[in-house]
Amino acid sequence: MNAPSAQIIRQRKRPRFSASILSFSLVCLIGLIELVREGRARITGIPVADLSDAGESTLLLGLVILGSWLAGRLVRAIALPPITGQLLFGVVIGPGLWEWLNRPSLALISHDQLASLHGAELLALVMIGLVAGSEIDGSLVRQRARAIVLIAIGQVSLVIVTVGAVAYAYFRSLEEAAICATLAATCSSAVSVALLREMRHPTSFARLLLATTVTKDLVLVIAFSIVLFAVATTATATGHAWYWIILHIAGSVVLGCALALPLRLALQQIEERMVAVVLVVAVLIVILCTITETAPLITALTLGYTARTVAPLASASFFATARRLFLPVCCIFFAAAGAHIDCGALVMNWPIVLALSSIRLGAIWTGTTLAARAVGLPSPMVRWAWAGFVPQAGISLALAAQVLIAFPTQSWARSLITIMIACITLNEIVGPVLMRIALRRVPESP
Amino acid sequence: MTSPLIWLAIGSIILVAGSRGVQRARRMFPVMRVLGGGWALLGFGVLVGPHAIGVFDDERLMQVQPIVLILLTWAGIVIGVQCRARFIIAIPRALWKWIGLDLFIGLLLSVVAAGLIARIWQPDSPAAAHILLSGTFAAFALGWNPESRSLGSRTDAPAVRMAVLVQAGAGMLAICTVVVSSLALQSGYEDAQGSVVFAPAGGMLALAMELCAVCVVALGAREILRDSREDDARTTLITIGALCILSGVAVSFGGSPLLTGLLFGAAIGLSRRRLRTLEHLISSAEPAVASGCFFFAGMTLALPQQSTTLIGGLAVGAIVLLLALARRVLKPLMMNLALSRERESVAIDSCAARAPVRQAPLTIIVLLAFAIHDSSGIADELLGVATLIALASIALTFFPRMPREAHASMRVPV
Structure with a gap:
């Protein structure tokens, strides 16, 4: 030998x-x-606390x-x-x-x-957004635009109707049911991109799931803002929902696009210390989003996609470095998300949490499968596509937090959000397992 | 995230320091090679620090302390990674003699100076305070600046050999400096009331626990990285995680992050199987880490309170000049003594031989580690004095004027 x-x-x-x-x-x-x-x-006599x-x-x-x-x-x-x-x-x-x-x-x-750890969490969220944006394949989105739109419409409409009905039966309030249903329709771009990065060669199925999740989440953030505004006008809320809509959606997208040009110029000038550059860009996004009250994840997503599309060569080493930092970033983000989980609320509200989550799961399965069949996706994709939309994490939690910001004194808002966070927690734990099974079961189509 | 301005400032500094324009300027102006990089950032740190413009006040400095800790630990790892068996075996006898002489005389002078100062100013101070003071002075006295390219460009074999000896000696003495100063730092700690307690026994216990923690982290990291098959992402994760824990361990036990980093680096360097990805990651970040340390040192340093008056200022200036002159006299003397038998193979008269006159940049990093534990401000003042001595020693390197060196036609490998 x-x-x-x-x-x-x-x-x-x-x-x-x-x-x-x-x-x-x-x-x-x-x-x-x-x-x-x-x-x-x-040694020092200072108590651990x-x-x-x-x-x-x-x-x-x-x-x-x-x-x-x-x-x-x-x-x-x-x-x-x-x-x-x-x-x-x-x-x-x-x-x-x-x-x-x-x-x-x-x-x-x-x-x-x-x-x-909030600062580190925000940075991690931005880094996830940057990598997710750079992973979106523009040509795939154009090719599969019909599939993406139909799957998104199929599952979102079904989730909103079914979860909304159950929520109405439980809460006896149209406003609470509307908020609950819109929140249930969201899923997690962060989980999608984390599982995508875990694969050495992401399949076109994985990319389709990511593109659909990002598109759906962008639309749902707008829908959620509209729902929140509508509820705010009927209930006596602080009423800055319009401001929130404009800044959170349009502002985030505009900021992301606007940052792409200076990033391109900077990347042409800087030839070394790319780790520092990635961190600085992430910190800058966090700062700008904090100042302008825009959404860091959407801004980073837009910047990642725009920079990758506008300057693929100049940004190559930037995104390669961001992907290298992705593993520690995921560790921080998901461990912190786990540490935030309120086990008490999850256990206390388990009947309604289980009911809402099961209805959501069923609606996602039905809506996605029907839409996937209608657009003629290959049969393994039709069978497993639903599993990619079960996870919930950062964006769902951020939207839930917005309810508390919009209705700081209303007691119904607090109890609604406790239940919704418990639902998100359950989907946060179960979702990645289902999505990984799906990614493994669907081979790369020829 | 409470002070976006801090992050904006740090971000723009890093971006500007790594930009092509700055690199071009560094190549264009020879003075930038001597005073560029770290020194420029130190100056910038002074400018934006609490003693000048005040963009960074004391409260904001506290907020960025975790970054300083991580940078210091990283600096320790960079020094520790040099502990490779093949490097240590390759060190010639003459260099061992030179290192030993520098260490002995440096430590002797530090102990004597600490004893004298303590006897004059604080006659009833405990013995542990003398240890701490001696360790601080040792950081001033030991080692030298490893860089010699800016001093001359002779490329004949004896001159190149001299430059290599200067660099290797500086590397070994950097390890000694970190060990000595960290041991001294361990002799005292701040208690719950914030006052310094000198307890060498407790300090040694803390040091033992620190060593145990470093061993666990180093062994774990080494095993995981061995299994990782040079995976870039995993190497980055383990390095960041280990850096955070090591710096936390050091500060928790009142020790220096430089020492925990050094021990971790040594464990990696002495590993039988080389971890190339990790070594590359550590060495590639070296300029950024040094720049970061100098920037934060600039923000932390303060001039001695006595220098506010004219006479006080003159006195501080005289002390700085005296210490720099002592370096100018003693360091070449020690070199001549150690290398007296190697005159034929090593160019003692080359410009590179003047490099030991310049104070090691590590002194500033060591004193920055001291400043983290010290809330009285004395370490900040010592950092200020160290900076002045370093600048004065750089100036004295060129005095008397260096002979113009002949350029050899080809580089001779050592």
């Missing part, structure tokens, strides 16, 4: 990490963080990044998508689970510390 082939065999035989080693590493990591915090508290300085922030960030990656790898061993592991890791370290179990002191991250 010659040397190179022996080396190849050696490489193949090299053992990959088993589930037990990954679990041990995860336990070691959590133990290490606890040891450091306790050790410091013993009072440690909130720069060292504590970096320690927690390290825990979130490495821990959620290990958890993602761990669940991969049982054929689940890494996102599920990252979300579950977030649930375990976050305050929601331990508060529900009446053991708040066992949470590794407190509510205050979770709030301090």
Whole structure:
């Protein structure tokens, strides 16, 4: 046997990490963080609860990044998508689970510390948007425009009608049912792009799912704004919904397009330190969106798509670097999303949460399958396309938060949003698993 | 995210520093090679810092502290990665002698100076305070600037050998400086009331825990990266995660992020199987990390309070000049002593031989690590003095004027 082939065999035989080693590493990591915090508290006399300085922030960030990656790898061993592991890791370290179990002191991250991760979460959301935008294949969208539109219309209309009906029966309020139904129709671009990046060679099916999700979410954000405005005019709300519509949609898209030109010029001037450039662009988007009250995800999505289309050569290394940073970004974003999950609310409202989620699932399945069959997609796609629209995450949560902003004093808004967040949480956990099965079952069409 | 201005400022600085225009300017003006890069950013840091325009006040500086910690840890890793068995074996005897001499004399002078100063100003200060002061002075005294290309362009074999010795010596002494200063830093910590407690025993316990934590992170990262088959994204993730944890561990135990980074880097460098993707990632970020450290050092540094009056200012200036002159005299002397038997193979008279006169840029980074733990402002003032000494030592390198070096026709490999 010659040397190179022996080396190849050696490489193949090299053992990959088993589930037990990954679990041990995860336990070691959590133990290490606890040891450091306790050790410091013993030496300096500062109680663990009072440690909130720069060292504590970096320690927690390290825990979130490495821990959620290990958890993602761990669940991969049982054929689940890494996102599920990252979300579950977030649930375990976050305050929601331990508060529900009446053991708040066992949470590794407190509510205050979770709030301090908000900046990192926003950055992660923007990075996901940038990568998602760059992944949208313009030619595929043009080719499959009919399929995208029909699938989006099919499932959105059915979800709105069925979920709306159930919500009306439960809440006995047309306004609440309308908000609930529109929120249920949204799905997650972040999850789609994360699962797409997980595949070494994304199939045209995966790209179709992403394009449909992005298109649908853009339309739904507009629809949600209109619903919110309509409700605001009937109920006595703060009434800045029109401002919100214009800024959030038109403003986000315009800002994203406007940023593409300076980005192109900057990329022509800068030849090194691309990691820094990507981070700076992400930070700038967050700042501009905070100042102009626009949506960071939509802005980043638009910028990613425009820059990739307008300057494919100049932006190539920029997006390559963004994709390299995508893994840590996903770890932060999904672990933080998991840490935000309110397990108490999920358990307390489980009958209505289960009912709404099941109805939503059924409506997505029926609407998508009918539309896919009508446009003549290949049969594996027809069978599995629905599973790509079950996940919910960032954009759904952001829209839910807008209800609380628009109706800060109304008690119905608070209870409605608790139920909706519980539904989103359930779809957040179940959705990626279903989507991954779909992506695996549908081969690349010739 | 509470202060967008901070991020905007940092962002634009990074973008401008990496732009083609700045690179072109650096190539056009020779002075930029000596004072460019880090020094320019240090100047900019001073300008936007709390002592000048004030774009960054103390509160905003606190907000960016996690970034400073991560940069310092990264700097430690860059230094630690140099600990490779084949590098250490290849170091000639003469260089070991030179490093040993510099270390011995540097430490001796630091301890004596710390003892004298403590006896004059604070006669009843505890012994641990002397250790801390000695460690701080050691950061001034040990090592030198590794860069010698800006001083001359002789390419004959003895001159090139001299430049290589200067660079290798600076690298090894950088490791010594980080270890010595970090050990000293460990002798004291801030308690719940915010006052400094000098407890070397507690410090050593904290150091032991710090070492355990670094070992766990380094072993875990090494094993994962071995399995990753040089995967770019995973290497980036592990590096960022490890950086965050290492910097958190260091600060939690009152230690220096430079030391935890150095130990992690050494574990990677001494690894039997080379992790090329990680090493490339670490080395490619080196200029950005150095620039970042200098920028934050510029914002943190302060001139001694005494320098506000004319006489005080003159006194501070005189001390700075004296210390720079001491470098000008002692460093070449030590070099001559160590390399006396190598005169035929090493060009002691070349311009590269003057590089040890210049203070190591690492001094500023070490003092920045001190400043993170110190809320009294003394470390900020020491950082200011270190900057002045570094600038004075650069000026003294060119005094007396260097001979014009003959350009050899071809480069001779060492």
